[in-house]
Amino acid sequence: MDFSYSDEQRMLSDSLEKLFTAHNTAAGGGTAAQADKLWQACAETGLIGLTVPEDHGGLAGSSADVMVAAIQIGRHAVQAPFLSTAVAGAGALRLAGSDAQQAQYLPALAEGALKVACAFGEPDARYDLADVDTRAAAQGDGYVLNGAKSVVFGGDDAGLLIVSARAPDTERHDQSGLSLYLVDADADGVERTAYALTDGRGAADITFNDVKLPATALLGAQGGGYDIIEAVSDLAAAAICAEALGALEKVIGLTKEYLGTRRQFGKTLGEFQVLQHHLADMVLEYEHMKSLVYEAGALAGSDDTVARQQAVSAAKVVVAEEGRRICQQGMQMHGGIGLTEEFQLGQFVKRVAVADFAFGDADHHIARYGGHMARAAAAAFGETEGHHG
Amino acid sequence: MDLTHSSEDIDFRNEVRAFLDAEFPQELAEKARTETRFKRDDYILWQKILAKKGWIAPHWPKEYGGCGWTPVQLNIFDEELTGVGAPRVMPFGIRLVGPVIYTYGTDAQKAKYLPRILSSDDFWCQGFSEPGAGSDLASLRTSAVREGDEYVVNGQKIWTSYAQYADLIFCLVRTDPDAKKQLGISFLLIDMKSPGVSVRPIHTLDGSHIVNEVFLENVRVPVENLVGEENKGWDYAKFLLSNERTGIAGIGMIKADLALLHKIALTERRNGKPLIEDPLFQARLARLEINRRALELTNLRMLTTGGDSGMFPSILKIKGSQLQQRSVELQMEAVGPYALPWQSDAMEPSWNGTPVGPQHVRARAPTYFDRRKTTVYGGSTEVQKNIISKTLLGS
Numbered sequence: 203m204d205f206s207y208s209d210e211q212r213m214l215s216d217s218l219e220k221l222f223t224a225h226n227t228a229a230g231g232g233t234a235a236q237a238d239k240l241w242q243a244c245a246e247t248g249l250i251g252l253t254v255p256e257d258h259g260g261l262a263g264s265s266a267d268v269m270v271a272a273i274q275i276g277r278h279a280v281q282a283p284f285l286s287t288a289v290a291g292a293g294a295l296r297l298a299g300s301d302a303q304q305a306q307y308l309p310a311l312a313e314g315a316l317k318v319a320c321a322f323g324e325p326d327a328r329y330d331l332a333d334v335d336t337r338a339a340a341q342g343d344g345y346v347l348n349g350a351k352s353v354v355f356g357g358d359d360a361g362l363l364i365v366s367a368r369a370p371d372t373e374r375h376d377q378s379g380l381s382l383y384l385v386d387a388d389a390d391g392v393e394r395t396a397y398a399l400t401d402g403r404g405a406a407d408i409t410f411n412d413v414k415l416p417a418t419a420l421l422g423a424q425g426g427g428y429d430i431i432e433a434v435s436d437l438a439a440a441a442i443c444a445e446a447l448g449a450l451e452k453v454i455g456l457t458k459e460y461l462g463t464r465r466q467f468g469k470t471l472g473e474f475q476v477l478q479h480h481l482a483d484m485v486l487e488y489e490h491m492k493s494l495v496y497e498a499g500a501l502a503g504s505d506d507t508v509a510r511q512q513a514v515s516a517a518k519v520v521v522a523e524e525g526r527r528i529c530q531q532g533m534q535m536h537g538g539i540g541l542t543e544e545f546q547l548g549q550f551v552k553r554v555a556v557a558d559f560a561f562g563d564a565d566h567h568i569a570r571y572g573g574h575m576a577r578a579a580a581a582a583f584g585e586t587e588g589h590h591g
Numbered sequence: 592m593d594l595t596h597s598s599e600d601i602d603f604r605n606e607v608r609a610f611l612d613a614e615f616p617q618e619l620a621e622k623a624r625t626e627t628r629f630k631r632d633d634y635i636l637w638q639k640i641l642a643k644k645g646w647i648a649p650h651w652p653k654e655y656g657g658c659g660w661t662p663v664q665l666n667i668f669d670e671e672l673t674g675v676g677a678p679r680v681m682p683f684g685i686r687l688v689g690p691v692i693y694t695y696g697t698d699a700q701k702a703k704y705l706p707r708i709l710s711s712d713d714f715w716c717q718g719f720s721e722p723g724a725g726s727d728l729a730s731l732r733t734s735a736v737r738e739g740d741e742y743v744v745n746g747q748k749i750w751t752s753y754a755q756y757a758d759l760i761f762c763l764v765r766t767d768p769d770a771k772k773q774l775g776i777s778f779l780l781i782d783m784k785s786p787g788v789s790v791r792p793i794h795t796l797d798g799s800h801i802v803n804e805v806f807l808e809n810v811r812v813p814v815e816n817l818v819g820e821e822n823k824g825w826d827y828a829k830f831l832l833s834n835e836r837t838g839i840a841g842i843g844m845i846k847a848d849l850a851l852l853h854k855i856a857l858t859e860r861r862n863g864k865p866l867i868e869d870p871l872f873q874a875r876l877a878r879l880e881i882n883r884r885a886l887e888l889t890n891l892r893m894l895t896t897g898g899d900s901g902m903f904p905s906i907l908k909i910k911g912s913q914l915q916q917r918s919v920e921l922q923m924e925a926v927g928p929y930a931l932p933w934q935s936d937a938m939e940p941s942w943n944g945t946p947v948g949p950q951h952v953r954a955r956a957p958t959y960f961d962r963r964k965t966t967v968y969g970g971s972t973e974v975q976k977n978i979i980s981k982t983l984l985g986s
Contacts, residue, residue: 569870
């Protein structure tokens with residue numbers, strides 16, 4: 203039982219701290235040229251290939267290493283598409299890609315030359331990853347893709363899209379009808395509406411109109427997409443929880459600093475007990491959240507699906523609910539200045555607001571956690587009287 | 592970073608389980624199962640079994656009878672004992688006054704008291720709070736005036752748990768009325784059989800009698816019962832309270848509460864299905880479980896990193912006490928209308944009436960009221976928040 207960073211993790215964290223400070227990421231996304239420069243610098247430190255196998259030019263890092271990096275990304279409000287490319291994109295290619303597919307895409311990804319986005323969500327599906335209406339029909343040696351995906355992280359400038367789609371003859375919620383396809387983002391019939399998320403990161407809604415795919419576009423087994431989709435979504439959820447944790451550390455730090463300096467009624471705000479207790483509440487919840495985020499980071503890549511899902515959902519619920527409350531308190535205690543674009547607090551609370559609704563909201567993860575809990579209880583104590591409904 | 596238990600810890604857990612399988616008395620298991628209140632003899636019976644095994648004070652230094660276990664092992668031990676419903680080891684001797692005596696006491700005090708604490712031959716209680724000194728403990732007024740080889744003690748203590756069972760009480764008393772609040776306090780050990788000591792029960796909302804008022808009228812206490820130096824008692828009290836807080840997250844108890852809650856939620860039904868499958872109830876229960884998970888991990892994080900900040904005990908105390916309350920709240924919600932019949936008497940071992948409803952309902956409302964104390968005792972939630980914010984703001 204050890205909650206501390208390894209030496210390698212400490213080095214990773216320190217090098218990112220230096221990198222992001224040098225690029226002044228907390229000041230916003232900057233120009234396109236600045237963003238490219240940062241992305242290349244990230245590639246050089248190994249951040250983008252963090253989880254890519256060494257054979258393909260990466261560091262073969264674990265999900266816990268991703269957590270360490272993501273905390274720094276959150277602390278510095280980095281807008282680069284780490285989550286979509288280095289976590290989700292690399293994760294899907296790693297978990298489902300053939301040797302040839304991995305060799306084709308992962309080295310370019312690790313070098314920073316290829317951005318990848320996973321297009322799993324759909325307009326009417328909320329967070330149900332099996333609720334997919336996008337269809338991939340066999341045609342000749344390949345497939346033809348039709349459908350629409352919504353709020354694709356990093357979808358604005360990804361070169362490669364990983365799209366979930368179902369066989370035309372399967373029902374809309376049928377998990378076994380789902381497969382993943384590699385789609386060139388510039389292919390004929392792909393239309394993107396790009397936009398910024400609340401925290402400034404890029405995303406897109408994407409439609410596919412008779413997009414022709416070669417046979418080699420299939421990622422993983424036909425009909426075997428769902429487990430990969432869930433696994434990748436958990437990797438991303440754990441990472442965005444870690445980002446939020448880093449952002450919340452800043453929210454609390456800024457609030458603490460403000461309480462120590464701002465004076466009203468002849469004393470510092472920190473001398474008012476009601477504000478002291480608000481700050482104590484923020485830290486109390488933050489520390490408990492931190493433990494859950496660490497656990498999610500440790501288990502996000504686990505083969506034990508139940509353990510993985512429980513850990514990720516627990517962290518996600520607390521990040522969504524308590525993260526939101528911590529940010530609200532932070533804004534409240536800063537007063538007017540906390541509500542301005544000019545002051546840096548806003549960067550971090552917006553970051554947390556994105557984590558709140560990405561990769562499953564609190565309700566989604568409460569339901570998933572509750573399902574595991576009920577099954578475990580039934581297994582431990584036996585079915586009582588069975589169902590007489 | 593490795594959040595799994597080591598194989599040594601898993602072996603240790605199995606060793607504790609094997610001991611409990613063999614040694615936890617059937618009669619106590621039955622009382623736990625039926626949620627019947629433990630009495631003095633139950634506590635003593637169990638503590639003597641632990642003492643015989645050498646596990647009564649595992650956190651003490653080895654030279655005084657401790658086990659040399661790691662913090663994680665102490666945590667496992669607590670979890671396993673609470674998990675079978677064992678009576679909790681009374682903290683007053685083992686957890687509170689014992690460490691004060693072996694840290695600050697004279698050799699004579701160590702020789703006299705420590706063996707009888709370990710053997711449970713002395714039952715201790717704690718004389719800190721007074722009617723006018725709760726969270727503001729340092730404003731206590733019970734006085735001790737030196738007369739020759741004795742102190743003459745006058746005053747009143749309150750919220751004294753198990754004073755009705757106790758052989759001895761450790762008290763904070765004021766020995767210098769002119770000194771600044773914290774500076775005139777001394778730490779005194781008093782025999783409960785001394786003339787002038789009287790105990791009056793306080794009945795709490797749950798229908799039980801645990802706490803008392805203790806009156807001290809011209810009680811003559813030998814000077815050799817002073818611990819450490821005169822007027823330094825506040826330092827010893829702070830040391831004692833820091834020991835009290837580290838064990839107070841109550842993870843074992845919360846896990847036991849949740850196991851019972853799961854059983855109840857599988858038995859109770861809504862719309863023809865087990866309550867645990869009802870989306871509204873399941874969501875509330877899942878939130879509680881997630882909080883339990885967070886508390887457990889945070890406790891382990893604190894134990895393994897040595898608690899890198901002075902605020903960690905307070906953080907655990909606040910969250911732990913909240914969850915100890917929330918778990919029994921949900922137990923009460925789970926039984927619905929059967930939360931209404933008041934059956935506190937049915938929890939007494941001497942009761943032989945006819946219970947209302949199934950076994951699992953009778954303790955629900957009384958336990959709910961009993962648990963309200965957890966956010967009040969051992970430093971209230973508000974006092975803990977003062978400690979946290981002081982650590983953060985340095986004010």
